Amino acid sequence: MALDASAISDGAVDLRRAAGRVGDDGVQVSNGWRALTDVYQSPVAPVLVTAMEPVGQGASEMSGAMQTATVALDDYARAISSLQTRRHSVAVDAEVFARAATASPDWRIEPALRAHQSSLQQSVATLESDFDDARQQCVAVLDGIVTPAVQTTGSFASTGQGPEGLGGPGDGWWDPRHLFTRSSLDAMSPAEVNAWWTSLSPAARATYLTTSPQMIGGLDGIPAAVRDAANRSRLDRELARLTAERDAMGFFERNVAQRTLSDELNEKIDAITAIYEALRKGDRQLLVFDVSGREAFAAVGVGDVDAALNVSVLVGGTGTSVESGLVQLDQDSMKMRERAAEIGEVSLMEVAVVGWVGYRAPSALWLAHDPRYAVNGRADLESFVQGVGATSIHPSKDLNLTLGGHSYAAMLVTSSVLDATTPVDSIATYGTPGIASGPFAPQVDKYWLANSDDPIRAAVVAGVFTDQPNVDDGWTELDTSQREIGGTTYLRGNDHKYLQDGSMTQYNLAALIAGRKDLLVPYESGK
Amino acid sequence: MGPRSWAALVLGIVIIGGLIWGGVQVVRINDELTGSGLPQVSEVEAARVRLLSLGSFEEEAEGTSSVLVAELRATLEAEFGPIVWEHDPVRQSAGGCSSVESTLDGAVSERSRSLGLMTLDSEQKSRASELVAEVSARYGFSELTTIISGDGSQRVDDLRSPGGGVVTLVVGRSVGVSATTDCRLTREQISLLRSEAW
Numbered sequence: 001m002a003l004d005a006s007a008i009s010d011g012a013v014d015l016r017r018a019a020g021r022v023g024d025d026g027v028q029v030s031n032g033w034r035a036l037t038d039v040y041q042s043p044v045a046p047v048l049v050t051a052m053e054p055v056g057q058g059a060s061e062m063s064g065a066m067q068t069a070t071v072a073l074d075d076y077a078r079a080i081s082s083l084q085t086r087r088h089s090v091a092v093d094a095e096v097f098a099r100a101a102t103a104s105p106d107w108r109i110e111p112a113l114r115a116h117q118s119s120l121q122q123s124v125a126t127l128e129s130d131f132d133d134a135r136q137q138c139v140a141v142l143d144g145i146v147t148p149a150v151q152t153t154g155s156f157a158s159t160g161q162g163p164e165g166l167g168g169p170g171d172g173w174w175d176p177r178h179l180f181t182r183s184s185l186d187a188m189s190p191a192e193v194n195a196w197w198t199s200l201s202p203a204a205r206a207t208y209l210t211t212s213p214q215m216i217g218g219l220d221g222i223p224a225a226v227r228d229a230a231n232r233s234r235l236d237r238e239l240a241r242l243t244a245e246r247d248a249m250g251f252f253e254r255n256v257a258q259r260t261l262s263d264e265l266n267e268k269i270d271a272i273t274a275i276y277e278a279l280r281k282g283d284r285q286l287l288v289f290d291v292s293g294r295e296a297f298a299a300v301g302v303g304d305v306d307a308a309l310n311v312s313v314l315v316g317g318t319g320t321s322v323e324s325g326l327v328q329l330d331q332d333s334m335k336m337r338e339r340a341a342e343i344g345e346v347s348l349m350e351v352a353v354v355g356w357v358g359y360r361a362p363s364a365l366w367l368a369h370d371p372r373y374a375v376n377g378r379a380d381l382e383s384f385v386q387g388v389g390a391t392s393i394h395p396s397k398d399l400n401l402t403l404g405g406h407s408y409a410a411m412l413v414t415s416s417v418l419d420a421t422t423p424v425d426s427i428a429t430y431g432t433p434g435i436a437s438g439p440f441a442p443q444v445d446k447y448w449l450a451n452s453d454d455p456i457r458a459a460v461v462a463g464v465f466t467d468q469p470n471v472d473d474g475w476t477e478l479d480t481s482q483r484e485i486g487g488t489t490y491l492r493g494n495d496h497k498y499l500q501d502g503s504m505t506q507y508n509l510a511a512l513i514a515g516r517k518d519l520l521v522p523y524e525s526g527k
Numbered sequence: 528m529g530p531r532s533w534a535a536l537v538l539g540i541v542i543i544g545g546l547i548w549g550g551v552q553v554v555r556i557n558d559e560l561t562g563s564g565l566p567q568v569s570e571v572e573a574a575r576v577r578l579l580s581l582g583s584f585e586e587e588a589e590g591t592s593s594v595l596v597a598e599l600r601a602t603l604e605a606e607f608g609p610i611v612w613e614h615d616p617v618r619q620s621a622g623g624c625s626s627v628e629s630t631l632d633g634a635v636s637e638r639s640r641s642l643g644l645m646t647l648d649s650e651q652k653s654r655a656s657e658l659v660a661e662v663s664a665r666y667g668f669s670e671l672t673t674i675i676s677g678d679g680s681q682r683v684d685d686l687r688s689p690g691g692g693v694v695t696l697v698v699g700r701s702v703g704v705s706a707t708t709d710c711r712l713t714r715e716q717i718s719l720l721r722s723e724a725w
Contacts (some may be wrong), residue, residue, distance in 0.1 A: 132662075281621055319672070331629050335622060338638070338705070343617070343683065345642060345701045348615040501683045502693070507674045519676035519699070 003131075005081040012073035019066035026059020034188045044504035046494075072141035081132035083127060088417075090123045115257050118249075128308040140211040144204035185219060190387035191249050193221030201341055217289055220387025224285050224305040231289035232279070239272045266295055270323035271296030278330040278355075288358050288384070295360055299384070302334045303352030306391050310340065312513040313354045314499075315386060317407025317431070318368045320361045324512070332499040336513065339506055344514025351514065358384060362408055368433065369464050374411035381416040389423030400425050400515035406498060407431045407456060410448075417444045426512055428478075430498040430505060431456050434465020438473065446475045447512060454496050477523040478508040568676050574627045574634075579720060584619075584635050584711035592639040592706040595666050595694065599704045600641055602658050607651060610643040610702065623692045624710035633716025636692065640705035652698040656684050659704065663694040668706075 033052040097116050101107040108114065170462060184344040185193060197205065208216050209230055216222055217230035246254075254262040268291045274502065278284060280298045288299035305311055314333055316325050332354040342346045359377025362368040385403060392399045403424050405413030410429035415436035417424050422441050430449040433456050440446065448469035460468060469475040481504065498505040504521065511519040581587065604610050619627040623636030647655060660671060669684040675682050681699030690709030697703035712720070 040660060283618070283620075308549060327630065328626060331621060336621060338640075340705050342695055342697045342705060343641070343681070345697065345699055345703060346639070347642070463567060502672060502687070504674060507683065513674070518678055519681050521674075521677040 003080050005077040005084065006465055008073055008077040010079070010165060012077065013068040015066055015073065016070040019063045019070065022059050022066065023063030026056045026063070029059070030056025046287075046308075058072055069142055072138050076134055076138040080131065083130055083134065086130075086233065087127055090120065090127060091124070101155075111252075111257055114252065118253060118258055136211050140208055143207040143211065144200065163241050185215070188221070190221030190390040192388075193219050194223075194390040197226075199385065214292075217286075220383045221390045222387075223391045224287055224301065224388075227287050228285040228301075231286040234289060235272060235275065235286075238289075239269065239340045242291065244271050265324050268296045269323070271298065271321070271326070274323050274326045275300070275512075276507055278329050281330070281334070284330075287354060288356070298322045298326055299354055299356040299358055300326065300330050300333075301352055301354040302330065302337050302478070304349070305352045305354060305449055306387060306393055307349065308352035309350045309394055309398065310344065310346070310513055310515050311352050311354070311388055311392070312336070312340070312402040312404060312491070313356050313381075313388070314404045315356050315359075315381070315406065315409035316361065317405070317409040318362045318365060320409075321359055321363075322357045326355060326357055327355065335501045336499060337508060338508065339501070339510040340513040343507065343510045344516050346514065353513065354388075356381070356384065359412060368408045368459075371411055371436075371465075373408070374415050374436065377412050378415045381412060382419060383420065385416065396423055399423065400513075402513045403427045404513075405429045405432075405510060407496065408433060414438075414440065414446075417441050417470050417521055425515075426517075428509055428512055429469060430509070431496045432469060433459040435467050445517070446473075447478050448475055449478045449480050449498060449507075449508065451480045451495065451498070451505070456496060471495075476520075478505075479521040479523045480505050480508075481523075529691070538678065559673045563583075566645040568659065569626050569628060575631055575720070577596055578631065578634060578710065578712045579717060581711060584633075584637075585714045585719050588623075588635075588637050588708035589667075590637075592708050594638045595663070595706040596639040596704055598682040599659055599662055599694075599706075600643070602662050603643065603655060603704070606654065606658060607645065607647065610645045612641045612643050614642075615640040615705075620707075621710070623690070623707045625691055628691070628710045631712070631716075633713040633719075634710050635713060636667045636710050638705065638707040640703065643702035643704075645702055646700055647698055647702060649678060652682055655698055656682065656696060656701060659694065660686060663706075666706075668692060668693075668694040 030053055033049050053309070074267045096344070097113070097120055100116070101113060104110055107117075110383075137166070175233050183194070188196065205226070209226065213230040213233045217227050217234065219227070222230075233295055246262065246269065249258060249262055249265075259497060263408075271291065275286065275289065276300050279286060283302060285301040285305055286298065286305075287301050287305065288297055292298040299313075312338070314329065316329050316333065319325065321330070333355045334469070337351050337353040338348065340351045358380050359423070360373060362370060362373050367373075385401065387395055389399065390402060401424050403413050403426070405411075407430075410432040411434060413427050413429060414478065416422070417427055417440050418436065420436070420443075422444065424441070424444055426445040426447065427440075428447045428449065432448055432450065446469065450460075459465075471477065480498075498509070500506060508520055551655070552621050557716050560625075600610070600612060617637060617639045619637055621635060622638050628634045656673075660669075663669065663686045667688045667690075670687040670689075672685045672687075673682060676699070681697065684696040686694040686696075688709055692709040693707050695705045
């Protein structure tokens with residue numbers, strides 16, 4: 001690797017100096033021509049001054065763009081410097097391995113050495129990927145500067161207004177640390193991310209979409225259609241990468257030495273297959289796609305999340321994973337959307353339902369007493385719903401956003417509406433073992449459903465969780481029962497299932513999702 | 528073997544039996560609560576065989592939901608006078624398919640829906656329900672379930688067919704009729720599966 005971090009840093013310093021000169025010169029030109037009006041009187045003088053005025057503005061914008069480039073280069077230099085340090089460590093480790101392998105009669109049959117070899121291979125692969133990411137980040141920023149200049153005949157001002165609170169061009173808006181780096185984007189709220197994205201020129205957006213689909217697809221606040229395109233563009237590549245990685249493992253690694261890694265790879269491959277399964281049904285948006293951690297995460301929206309007036313996010317509970325639960329959750333979401341449109345007496349286009357598998361749920365019943373799964377997933381769900389609020393084409397007062405949590409997800413859903421700034425209007429928990437401790441955001445309406453034969457009631461009776469939905473705390477229990485009145489059958493929810501098509505539980509949830517609280521059927525005790 | 532040994536043996540068997548039973552119950556409840564009831568291979572195969580024995584989507588389902596909804600609209604207009612309708616696009620989805628069927632490639636149903644901008648009084652709502660039931664029954668949708676909203680202003684009738692399709696009438700502020708056909712395999716998928724069987 002012939003990358004020279006100090007040379008890049010030196011280049012950034014030169015560029016910064018040049019940016020300062022360009023800005024100063026531009027100001028001088030404008031001021032000079034303005035001053036001319038004091039000493040030169042002519043019918044054409046105002047025209048001349050007006051004609052030269054944009055020089056100062058253009059120079060200022062170009063100076064800002066150059067400053068952006070300098071910080072991108074600085075970031076890149078820092079990144080490769082850090083990566084080169086890591087590379088040195090890996091090289092030392094490789095030398096240790098080489099010595100040990102040389103000393104061994106046949107290192108290929110020694111488990112410790114083979115594990116060491118696999119670990120080294122993984123370190124090298126990660127290192128290469130990180131080098132590539134750093135380069136792509138820098139390229140995205142530079143392309144985002146250059147491309148709009150071509151498209152807008154020399155103006156660098158096509159970025160428009162900055163996010164609220166970050167100021168305008170005159171007070172630091174051009175500081176690229178607030179604009180383009182991954183770390184600064186991660187630190188932004190979804191509303192700020194949305195403002196940043198909206199401010200970009202179409203060419204700059206296209207550049208980001210092409211060069212950084214992973215970043216764009218995972219950023220809450222980016223419009224749903226863009227996230228969908230970014231995430232879909234990665235599916236084939238990720239599937240090929242994971243399959244190749246798995247296939248490269250020998251029998252021994254797959255079954256003994258690296259069994260856990262092998263299982264994870266297989267689960268992620270199955271997860272991508274499940275995502276394809278959901279997407280092929282059409283009218284879907286892939287809003288979350290993340291296979292970078294130990295587990296795959298995904299969220300699939302049915303309908304257009306940004307265009308719909310009524311949006312719901314449904315979260316699965318214990319045992320929910322992308323590979324084993326997404327297809328069913330997606331099918332339930334589709335049917336819930338149709339039912340909500342029917343009950344809400346609105347067009348199907350006005351409703352969107354998202355199946356969100358963006359947290360690590362407890363895998364089995366005996367792990368579901370642990371609130372840490374919800375604690376760990378809270379920030380991601382909070383941010384996701386904030387993003388839905390930020391990208392909706394409807395004003396927040398008109399958008400009806402409902403959050404539904406099944407089983408263990410009741411903990412997660414309730415913990416994600418503790419913050420008063422949440423855009424969520426209503427939450428519904430169903431098959432609930434327990435909820436987070438309040439107080440919850442006061443504007444959020446809270447509902448719960450509990451089937452009479454739901455085995456989860458045992459956990460409630462046993463007091464596994466301290467807090468339960470309660471009428472005294474402002475919760476409303478909704479009806480789940482089946483009744484026969486005048487020969488007509490009213491379906492009840494059964495067992496731990498609440499989203500079944502045609503059931504009373506589905507009706508109540510659909511009415512909530514459609515914003516028709518007037519239609520809800522409340523639970524009547526003793527009925 | 529003395530009586531004490533026999534007693535210990537019986538006690539041991541009872542304890543082991545109890546532990547096995549308890550374990551089975553824990554696994555059953557865990558599966559129920561975690562939703563890990565992924566379809567068994569045999570269930571998927573049975574669904575495939577059943578759908579293969581039926582006609583294709585193109586022959587038996589495509590276009591029928593819109594025909595049925597059109598007839599329902601005409602029937603309601605004949606009874607209540609002209610109604611202004613808004614239509615959702617006709618869609619192919621897995622709405623008429625069971626969870627197991629929806630996992631099959633090429634399993635699909637068709638859904639049409641119209642929303643009529645007319646408010647019916649309670650007597651008219653009952654009449655609409657009767658009319659929709661009569662028409663739907665001719666198409667094989669006859670198993671009725673009804674839900675009435677908490678404030679009594681809305682009534683939802685689902686008329687299901689044995690094959691999984693459903694006709695829905697919603698009468699509240701407006702009149703909504705939708706039809707979802709039974710699940711079928713596409714002609715292409717049927718050809719593919721039959722060629723693989725050879």
